[in-house]
Amino acid sequence: METMMFKQIKSHFATDDVEVKRNDLYKVGVRHERLFELIHMLRDEYDYKTLNAITCTDWIEEGHFALTYMLTTEDRKHTFMIQTMINREDAHIKSFSHEFKQAEIMERDLHEMYGIDFQGNKNLKELSLENWVHTPPLRREFDTLEFVNNNLTFREGRDDNIDTKVESKRLRALKKAEKEAAKKAKEAAAAETVKDEEVKDGK
Amino acid sequence: MKWSVDLKGTLSPLSILTAFWQKPNTIAYPAVKKETAKGYRGFHTNFLADCIGCANCQDVCMNDAIDMIKTDKEYNAKNASQCIPRIDYGRCCWCSLCTDVCPPDSLKLEDDYLNVTKYASDFLYMPKNKE
């Protein structure tokens, strides 16, 4: 059953990117123009009737978002991960909210966190963040540490933190210097005693 | 919703009245305190004669809660940096990752968990010096 499905996907969509991850999990990569065609084919011919989740990963080094749609069969025994890449700048894709009712809330969540425009979704309002005007937070260019250091104040009392590696090096160098100084002082004292004895003998 | 005679459903909840002559679930705190189980993740203790000041605990702490500060006197000659950890309880989540990575096993968690104070500066907690 699955080999027939994979053959059809590979030939129809001209992709070799079909993977079997576990005995109940498959993954395929497809171009975003043909995403709807693939999902309709899986839903109508192969029983993948339920949309479980839509996730997004930010690959900032490669310049694209990887959107993954999880579809499950009606008997819930197999899951298909369908992955497509969209551009990071001006990210947009057609919405699934007309075909799967649950896609509306999932796309609303991703719109808020990544700034992706799901064309056709009527309800892209804010969800968890209120009156947020900065970059969509889950994008990799949003640096939380820098944001926090610029906008919030920290409680006093923690300025006496010491870097232990630097401190151990310093203490070791200090001990070494002390040892050298003690050695030199001993040698000098020994030389002094020898000189004194020479003078005594000479007398 | 139609009303129909449900004799069992009306009379069986009356068995709740047997609670009158059962032992209560509550204990008379603070006269009687609940016994904490062994291995509870409470406040930190650090045996300073073993602590070597390696800052592994500071490195693994996932919330940046540990500061290494200078000791007031020499507790352990093998402590290369002469620094010991102090923990910010405003940030600590008691995950005990710091006790897992301590090489001489000097940092531990005891079963004490109550600390009531008027001052927010008391959040910076110095672990008790015991075994």
Next chain:
Amino acid sequence: MENKHITIFHGPQHPGITGNMSVELDLIGETIQKATTHVGYLHRGFEKLIERRTVIQAFTIVCRICVPEPDPNEANFAMAVEELAGLEVTPRAQYIRVMVLELSRLAAQFLWMAGQSGSIGLYAVGQWAIADRDLILDLFEELTGARVYHMYIYPGGVRRDLPEGFLERVSTLLTYMKKRLKVYDDIFINNASFKSRAIGVGVISKEEAVANGYVGQVLRGCGIEADVRKDAPYLVYNELEFEVPTQTAGDVYARALVRRDEMDQSIHILEQVVAKMPEGEVMIKMPTHRKFKLPKDDTWVKVESARGEFAYYMAGDGSEKIRRMQVRGPSLVHAFTLLEDLLVGAELSDVALIMNSLGICPPEIER
């Protein structure tokens, strides 16, 4: 006629909701015309926090995503990391994980009973349920070191071995629970006032349930035998024997009966685990936290929690930090798509009843 139309907020501070969210209701008289869910009071930003932490540091905060039942989060995280890194867990650790997950499921169902009975005014049942849940939390305190946020199911095994005599204490508790649950049957499940409030309220149809991606007791209350432990078994569930209870009516009372039967099944599974516990190590050797790297790959793992199917998506990128972890809890779709649908035409006094029976947990909606 104009004065009959009002808009009120049910929540975010309301004893009849299961967490911290609000539902904006448009009413005519006491019948609801339109419902809009609002969340955002519990957004802590877990998915962004994970980006700056190594894998072992991230494990400590994952349990806080779901407050009533933290253990499915830890199990999902550990299973995803182990799948990406190619690690195999010892049999004793797998049996201990199953024991922790089933005890956590029992504790969460007691918490559900407290919420459901409180929503119709049977407060005595709720207080007894919390007191019985406390006995399970005592066992957790002994095993893991904390009562609610255990941080115990570690990638690679479990953190500590069982204490001396622990399995005997679990068996004693299970014998007590079997007797005690019959008392709850008398005072809550068969109670005429609960039946007259709950039968015929909040009915969901079977076709809608499958198409819209609902999970858990919503599906089982409509007659579909949906359980991740049977459909796609994980850990050692394929070696244990249990049933999946279903009802056909699809209303609040059917879902309550399903939950009551699930508590019996949890006790049955725990008895088998206690009898079959193998010997051996509980933790495999793991590299230090700055050297544990995940390959550039992604995966999707799921677990059956007390409220339904809980799933994680995890992607690694070859470094010691996780690139992306997305949490798909059971409540995301239930709180928006399902609740806004069910509440149209319902009465105002039934809002708390319906929300509790769907098992909506706001912390996992907005993480």
